Amino acid sequence: MKLLLVINPISGDQDKEPFVKKIKDHVNSQDELDIFRTNGENDLEQLREYFRKKYDRVLVIGGDGTVKLVAEAMDDSPVSIGIIPAGSANGLASDLGLPESPEDAITVALGSETRKIDGVYLNGELGLHISDLGLNAELIKEYENGFFRGKLGYALNSIPTLFQSEGPYDFTIQTKNRTRKIRGIMLAFANSKKFGTGAVVNPDGKIDDGIFEILVFKKLDFIEIIKTLQHTEQLSRDFVEIIPVKEVRVTTTKPVDFQVDGEYCQAVSEVRARIAPQKLEIAVGK
16 A cells, blocks of 8 residues: 655644554555655645645545645545644644544554545635634734644634734625625635534534535624534524535625634635535545
């Protein structure tokens, strides 16, 4: 078996070398293992060179952003991906029910059971999990500029971000059949049920149903936020409005911070998004 291992050394604020050792212990001596470590400089172009080879499986040690990077580099390559969750927030892995322990995650990542999932193209950029405009993107921007990594970094940046946010924002949502104007602190493009924190914000979302959901969060409501963590109660429409779509154009009256799968992009005043059905094959175990 020919394997490519892609490692994000800084994701999740943890040493990845023990993961690498465990993977080497799992693979057979006759297997071929190439290793690529991201460094933030021309990662996409370098990975595309790797994919000139034909691999049987790509293993990813990192978070949602690293999986997204690999998916973009693969383009339309049919090779499947095995995820070993090691990011600050592992939303995609959580949504797919992948194990958190490295040992179990590696077993699943090398296994034969796979599942095809949808993607969403946002202004031409591939997203696999949840992307958004507004408050969460502002938080990610501050986190990426901060000193602390991991969940501690998110926590330390969350309170000042809440007070410094420029929201609420006026969003115009244009679908094939309707145009609406909605005011909110954040608008998300959700291809799955929950954020990497485990908060269920899109309870009816499915990652392989050929649609995605627009989530408009209208205000901060701590009671509703607690509901998202408990996974038991229906969220109030006054807190979040959910709109299923296959294609959408979202515009704002002024540029708003934008992130894709946990990676900050820039402030934009327009996002065009469309579903990419069955875009990627992921190892999921049984």
